[in-house]
Amino acid sequence: MMKQGESAVSQSVRATTADLKFADHWDHFKARVGIMRMKHLVEPGLYALGDPDAESPVLVTANYTLSFDALRSELKGLDAYILVLDTKGINVWCAAGKGTFGTDELVRCIEAAKLAEVVNHRVLVLPQLGAPGVSAHEVKQQSGFRVKYGPVQASDLPEYLRQAEATAEMRRMRFPLRDRIVLIGIEFFSYLLPLVLVWLVTRSMEAVIAILAGLVLFPMLLPLLPTRDFSTKGFFLGLLVVLPAAVWRVVVSVDAPMWHRAGIAAASMLAFPSLTAFLSLNFTGSSTFTSKSGVRREVSSYFRPMVWMFSIGVLALIVLVLARVWGGL
Amino acid sequence: MFNSYRTNTLELRLELCNGCGMCEEVCPHAVFAIVDRQATLPRYESCMECGACELNCPTGAITVDSGVGCATAMFVAALKGNDEVECGTAGDSSAGEISCDTA
Numbered sequence: 001m002m003k004q005g006e007s008a009v010s011q012s013v014r015a016t017t018a019d020l021k022f023a024d025h026w027d028h029f030k031a032r033v034g035i036m037r038m039k040h041l042v043e044p045g046l047y048a049l050g051d052p053d054a055e056s057p058v059l060v061t062a063n064y065t066l067s068f069d070a071l072r073s074e075l076k077g078l079d080a081y082i083l084v085l086d087t088k089g090i091n092v093w094c095a096a097g098k099g100t101f102g103t104d105e106l107v108r109c110i111e112a113a114k115l116a117e118v119v120n121h122r123v124l125v126l127p128q129l130g131a132p133g134v135s136a137h138e139v140k141q142q143s144g145f146r147v148k149y150g151p152v153q154a155s156d157l158p159e160y161l162r163q164a165e166a167t168a169e170m171r172r173m174r175f176p177l178r179d180r181i182v183l184i185g186i187e188f189f190s191y192l193l194p195l196v197l198v199w200l201v202t203r204s205m206e207a208v209i210a211i212l213a214g215l216v217l218f219p220m221l222l223p224l225l226p227t228r229d230f231s232t233k234g235f236f237l238g239l240l241v242v243l244p245a246a247v248w249r250v251v252v253s254v255d256a257p258m259w260h261r262a263g264i265a266a267a268s269m270l271a272f273p274s275l276t277a278f279l280s281l282n283f284t285g286s287s288t289f290t291s292k293s294g295v296r297r298e299v300s301s302y303f304r305p306m307v308w309m310f311s312i313g314v315l316a317l318i319v320l321v322l323a324r325v326w327g328g329l
Numbered sequence: 330m331f332n333s334y335r336t337n338t339l340e341l342r343l344e345l346c347n348g349c350g351m352c353e354e355v356c357p358h359a360v361f362a363i364v365d366r367q368a369t370l371p372r373y374e375s376c377m378e379c380g381a382c383e384l385n386c387p388t389g390a391i392t393v394d395s396g397v398g399c400a401t402a403m404f405v406a407a408l409k410g411n412d413e414v415e416c417g418t419a420g421d422s423s424a425g426e427i428s429c430d431t432a
Contacts, residue, residue: 094416097379097397131355131381132395149354166354173357227331230400285399285416289358290334291378292396292414297333299403 012113016047018076020069027065034186040065044086046113047072050079054120057161059150060106061127062087062095070154071127078158081118085109096133103135107142116144125150125161128171175288180219183286187215191279204317206245206265210272213241214279222287230290231302234280238273256324263320271313274306281306338394339376341368345390352391355381 031040042063049072058081061071068084085105087095095101106124110116126134128149136147151160151170160166191211199208218225218234225233246265253261281298284290339360348366353359358375361368361382368390380395397416406414 090416096381097395098416128355128357131385132379133384135384136351137385137387152357168359171354171357172359229331229333232331281400282404285397285401287398289375289377290398291337291376292398293336293338293378293394294334295398295400295403299400301333 013046013048013081013118014043016049016072016082018049018072018074018078020073024065024069028069031066032182032185034189038089041089042068042084044084044109046109046115046118047082047084049075049082050077052079052081054118056080056119057125058083058115058119058123059125059157060085060130062090062092062101062130064089064091064095067091071157074154074157078161081115083109083113083115083124092127093129093132096130099133101130102133103138103142106134106139106147110143110145122146123148127154128152128166129173173288175222177220179288180222184216184219187219187279187283187286191215204268204272205249206242206268206272207275209241209245210238210275211279213237214276214283217241218276218280218283219286222283229298229302230284230287231277231281231298231306234277234283235273235302237280238276239269241276242269242272260320260324264317267313267316267320269313271310271317274310274313277302278306278310335374337373337376337378338392339370339373339378339382340392341370342390342392343367345388347388347390349387351385351387352382355385357381 027040030036042065044063056079059071059075060083061067063084063086068082072082085095085101086109087100087105090098090100092101106126110124116122122145124139124145125148129152131149134147136149139145139147149166150157151166152173153170156166156170160170195208195211195215198204198211214234214237218237221237222233225237227233227236246269249265249268250258250261255261256264281295281302284295284298346368348363348368350363350368352361352368353363357379358372358377360370360372360376362371363369376393377398378393378395380393383391383393383395396414399414399416402414402416406412
């Protein structure tokens with residue numbers, strides 16, 4: 001009888017390893033630059049990593065390849081079960097926000113995998129960032145399994161499993177340079193076409209520099225820029241990068257009369273830092289610490305000024321260009 | 330000046346708190362600390378309204394208007410005329426999609 005039960009279970013458990021292959025790294029690269037963004041899926045269900053037995057820990061994650069691979073690659077030499085929830089290929093944090101990494105899906109997966117027959121204990125280790133979607137006491141009530149929240153970072157898991165407790169530092173969500181840099185790819189490539197169009201149509205070095213600053217420099221310099229609001233940080237950065245280009249236009253460039261170059265430079269200073277500010281404001285969603293009510297306050301404080309400055313600046317630029325082309329000045 | 334994050338929607342009703350410490354465990358920004366079997370808010374301004382504490386508080390002592398602190402999502406919602414602000418979901422075209430790869 002026991003044997004029958006075991007074989008029925010083992011058929012539903014897939015095997016996996018802690019080793020990432022070239023195909024995995026290639027998949028991660030594509031995910032980071034935005035190729036087939038919603039197609040980085042892992043089959044949901046229960047996985048056996050190493051040679052787990054009925055006492056081995058059960059770790060829960062999302063069915064986004066980056067999430068699943070981040071988890072399993074940290075478990076070298078360990079025996080564990082991995083329960084993969086169906087989050088439609090969305091990472092743990094974002095899926096928890098939507099509720100797809102949530103109480104109902106977790107309880108459903110526990111039952112579908114017949115987890116109670118696979119392990120003797122009744123403990124699940126969830127990533128802490130799954131907590132916005134999961135109610136630990138509800139899961140306990142509905143499934144009998146106790147939810148323990150593990151560390152924020154998968155890299156702290158081996159230490160966590162040894163200590164059976166997360167330190168205060170393991171519980172903190174940081175946003176280090178490395179994490180900010182990997183986000184640049186997707187920002188950059190999603191704006192690449194508009195950026196090229198802006199250059200082809202306007203030939204404005206100031207505009208291109210302002211956009212690039214918002215996409216590339218802002219994520220890198222985020223904690224170093226003054227003020228707390230993303231919009232004002234971005235506006236400051238925009239002024240900082242557009243100014244040298246504007247000065248260069250006035251001082252070095254000789255393709256137009258002085259008054260015209262000075263006018264273009266001044267109008268650019270008015271128009272384009274708001275582009276940087278706008279892109280920076282949009283980075284709030286990628287950051288790990290902005291609240292909904294705070295971002296809403298940012299939008300209501302700064303969006304109008306951005307639109308006004310940009311519109312007046314661009315209008316001035318158009319008038320200057322037309323004056324030269326048609327006015328023969 | 331230039332700080333839209335001084336206040337937020339997090340509210341703690343101490344008369345319901347049993348000091349279990351779940352809020353301290355789930356909060357990714359160390360907003361909570363248990364002092365003398367009661368939750369306190371030593372880092373209130375760091376709250377990002379993720380809602381983990383509210384959902385995991387067994388006595389219902391915490392409320393927070395949780396959601397995504399994402400300007401892009403707000404602009405997309407405004408353009409589509411939606412009241413509800415949320416991240417892009419599976420099946421969306423890449424145009425409406427939002428970078429949320431932080432985990």
